[in-house]
Amino acid sequence: MSCERQLKGAKITGVGYYVPEKILTNADLEKIVDTSDKWIVERSGIRERHISSDDQAASDLAYEASLKALEKSGVKAEELDQIIVGTATSDMLFPATACLLQNMLGAKKAAAYDLTAACSGFIFGVSIADSMISSGKAEKILVVGVELLSRITDYTDRATCVLFGDGAGAAVIESCSPQEGILSTFIKTDGEYTDLLYLPGGGSRNPLTEESIKKGEQYIHMKGSELFKYAVKAMVQAAREALGSVGLGPEDVDFLIPHQANIRIIQGVRKRLKLKKEQVVINIDRMGNTSTASIPIALGELEESNIIKKGNLVLLVAFGGGLTWGSILFRK
Numbered sequence: 001m002s003c004e005r006q007l008k009g010a011k012i013t014g015v016g017y018y019v020p021e022k023i024l025t026n027a028d029l030e031k032i033v034d035t036s037d038k039w040i041v042e043r044s045g046i047r048e049r050h051i052s053s054d055d056q057a058a059s060d061l062a063y064e065a066s067l068k069a070l071e072k073s074g075v076k077a078e079e080l081d082q083i084i085v086g087t088a089t090s091d092m093l094f095p096a097t098a099c100l101l102q103n104m105l106g107a108k109k110a111a112a113y114d115l116t117a118a119c120s121g122f123i124f125g126v127s128i129a130d131s132m133i134s135s136g137k138a139e140k141i142l143v144v145g146v147e148l149l150s151r152i153t154d155y156t157d158r159a160t161c162v163l164f165g166d167g168a169g170a171a172v173i174e175s176c177s178p179q180e181g182i183l184s185t186f187i188k189t190d191g192e193y194t195d196l197l198y199l200p201g202g203g204s205r206n207p208l209t210e211e212s213i214k215k216g217e218q219y220i221h222m223k224g225s226e227l228f229k230y231a232v233k234a235m236v237q238a239a240r241e242a243l244g245s246v247g248l249g250p251e252d253v254d255f256l257i258p259h260q261a262n263i264r265i266i267q268g269v270r271k272r273l274k275l276k277k278e279q280v281v282i283n284i285d286r287m288g289n290t291s292t293a294s295i296p297i298a299l300g301e302l303e304e305s306n307i308i309k310k311g312n313l314v315l316l317v318a319f320g321g322g323l324t325w326g327s328i329l330f331r332k
């Protein structure tokens with residue numbers, strides 16, 4: 001009798017996204033800080049971003065995106081085995097936003113937990129879901145990327161406040177035959193560069209005090225141009241790893257969905273992978289950088305556009321603070 005484990009496949013069966021109604025344009029930002037529409041568009045590719053209302057929290061955005069993903073997949077919340085939420089702007093430090101979401105959805109059966117991998121959170125979440133499903137530990141997992149970066153953005157700092165937006169994206173991952181769906185995943189971290197993108201205050205190292213708030217430690221600190229150098233290299237590596245591990249190359253890819261941090265990073269990745277413009281999904285102009293939500297939002301938009309067809313090869317590639325980076329390769 002063989003005691004070999006039979007690996008199953010895992011497949012994205014429904015994607016949903018939600019962005020708040022309020023839009024902050026470059027013209028709005030020109031009134032707040034010393035910047036210009038021209039600088040922002042040329043240096044980042046961003047024209048506008050969505051900003052949450054005061055009464056919205058991560059679980060609210062995640063809930064809206066999750067409802068849509070569940071509807072698309074035809075899976076009922078009660079059927080979910082797990083809920084994984086990637087976020088750095090959870091409702092509270094604990095309980096996990098995933099626990100709040102579990103209750104909102106009525107997903108009674110699901111084990112629910114958050115993970116923090118900055119802008120790579122959704123990719124890390126899908127990678128975990130893929131492992132859980134392929135090893136037979138779960139059948140149906142909801143993965144959410146949600147971020148309210150406006151809550152931790154200093155709107156007096158022109159170097160960061162023009163970049164970020166709020167939003168959520170969700171995907172239902174289900175078991176399938178090993179030949180279908182997710183073909184490979186890749187995740188990677190380099191903790192040597194934590195100082196390039198971080199939130200100094202509010203954790204156990206540096207709890208918020210009147211003094212730390214005066215210093216602005218409740219806000220994102222970013223060394224943008226240094227991060228930029230790593231971003232292109234890391235994303236190209238992640239793309240090649242996911243493809244190479246299953247004997248494929250960039251020439252096989254139909255669509256690349258990169259994390260939307262900067263149009264120049266996206267173009268750099270596209271050129272190095274020798275992809276055509278129309279193969280790369282871009283929404284940074286309308287969304288800004290929504291961190292871990294950016295890839296599932298872009299995937300949701302691609303699905304809605306109907307240009308993606310069954311059998312297409314899709315590559316998701318992220319890079320973010322930590323540093324963290326990773327990729328998911330799947331067959332639609």
Ligand SMILES: CC(C)(COP(=O)(O)OP(=O)(O)OC[C@H]1O[C@@H](n2cnc3c(N)ncnc32)[C@H](O)[C@@H]1OP(=O)(O)O)[C@@H](O)C(=O)NCCC(=O)NCCS
Pocket residue numbers: 034035036039040043044119158159160162197223224225226227228231261262265289291319320321
């Ligand atoms: C943030 C980012 C857009 C800045 O672009 P950049 O070309 O690197 O610009 P720099 O930071 O070198 O700044 C260049 C100049 O523009 C100025 N500047 C910065 N923000 C500005 C703004 N909003 N408006 C006008 N000028 C601005 C700077 O003060 C600097 O002026 P100086 O030369 O007089 O000092 C870019 O570095 C970036 O996208 N980095 C990567 C972000 C990323 O990958 N994040 C990780 C994943 S979330």
